[in-house]
Amino acid sequence: LAGLAFMFSASILLQILACAIYSNWWPMLSALMYVLVPMPCLFFGGGSTQFLTSREGGGWIDAAKFLTGASAVGSMAIPIILRHAGLIGTGALFIEFTSFFIFICTVLCFHRATLDDEW
DSSP, rough: OHHHHHHHHHHHHHHHHHHHHHOOOGGHHHHHHHHHHHHHHHHHHHTOSSTSSOOOOOOOHHHHHHHHHHHHHHHHHHHHHHHHTTSSOOOHHHHHHHHHHHHHHHHHHHHHHHHSTTO
C-alpha cells in the first residue's frame, strides 16, 4: 500500500514539474483526467475495479466502461493536443507521458491487489 502511495505521489510530482519547469500551467489540464478516471468505478462499480474486466454488460456497467476508457484516452490526448497547438513544449509532453505511465501502473497494481482474497 505504501508503494502505491509513493507511485501516485511520484505521478503527481511529475505532473507539477511539467508545469513548473517550463513556466506553463497548461499541462495541468490533464491532471483533471486523473480525477475523472476513477469516478465511474466509484459511482457505477461500487468502488471496485473488477467490473472493468468482467464480460457482464448492462446499461450502467457499459456506461462506466465507456467513461473509464474515454477519460483514459483523454489523459493521453490532452498533452498531445496542447503540444500540437504549441501551448506546451516537447519536454513537458514527455514528462506528462511519464506521469501518465506511472499513474496507469499504479491503477493496475491497485486492481491486481484488490483481486486477491487476502486483502
